[in-house]
Amino acid sequence: MKVLTLDFDGVIADSQMECLFLVSHTYLKFNENTKLFGGQALTFDNFDGLKEKYKETTEKWKSLRPYIVDAFCYYVVLYIIDKNITVSNQEEFNKIREKLIPGNYDKCVEHFHDGRYNMQRGHLREWLKLETPFRKIIDEIKKLENKYTITIATNNKEELVQVFLDEYGIKPKIITDSTLSSNKIEHLEYIKNKLKADFDQIYFVDDQVKHFPKLMALGVKCYLATWGYNNEQQIKEAKEHGVTLLDEDNFYKELTNIS
Numbered sequence: 001m002k003v004l005t006l007d008f009d010g011v012i013a014d015s016q017m018e019c020l021f022l023v024s025h026t027y028l029k030f031n032e033n034t035k036l037f038g039g040q041a042l043t044f045d046n047f048d049g050l051k052e053k054y055k056e057t058t059e060k061w062k063s064l065r066p067y068i069v070d071a072f073c074y075y076v077v078l079y080i081i082d083k084n085i086t087v088s089n090q091e092e093f094n095k096i097r098e099k100l101i102p103g104n105y106d107k108c109v110e111h112f113h114d115g116r117y118n119m120q121r122g123h124l125r126e127w128l129k130l131e132t133p134f135r136k137i138i139d140e141i142k143k144l145e146n147k148y149t150i151t152i153a154t155n156n157k158e159e160l161v162q163v164f165l166d167e168y169g170i171k172p173k174i175i176t177d178s179t180l181s182s183n184k185i186e187h188l189e190y191i192k193n194k195l196k197a198d199f200d201q202i203y204f205v206d207d208q209v210k211h212f213p214k215l216m217a218l219g220v221k222c223y224l225a226t227w228g229y230n231n232e233q234q235i236k237e238a239k240e241h242g243v244t245l246l247d248e249d250n251f252y253k254e255l256t257n258i259s
């Protein structure tokens, strides 16, 4: 048995704009005087225009995306942009995050998730439009379905991910989500046990490096999705650990060239 376990955000779907849209409402709610996006609330109608008008903000958002490890970090990124703070590595980002946690974490995360839930319930088509598919990868995942048992390990929510997967025709055997853990090691352990497989039968594709070293020590084959949310520092780190780097051109080949 070979198991292909894929992360969702930054591997199958590009959710950067969806998260920017959602967290901008959270940020505005708790920082009424912000000048981000001219102090305006983003709507489905004005979003494209404001993204273009405030291109610098949109670009900074993309460049800081690789530092995000949980839903609260989206808020932290907007704070960094709003206050014009320079961040050049994960440690600097984490320090700001730590500073902001007291008094902000719970209410911001709740507001963000409520917004996502409401959008999914009331505006599913609009939500799908904000969630851009990595089309080539999706087509190839479907081709890999006869070589691997496909599973998804995401820190997103299963019900949202499922809507997207239904839209694009991917049928994973298991989806583990943030309700299980934010730690991918626990996700893979769950998948392994559920499928009665061994760690060395799992091929894991993620755009985040942080869990790779421990997973590799357990025998999991790890692959970095370089089309996702990672920066040069993280790619270098992955290389140092001997992680295979995937891009949209070698994805299928690397995952089928396995004996």
Ligand SMILES: [Mg+2]
Residues within 6 Å of the ligand: 007, 008, 009, 010, 011, 206, 207, 208, 228
């Ligand atoms: Mg990801």
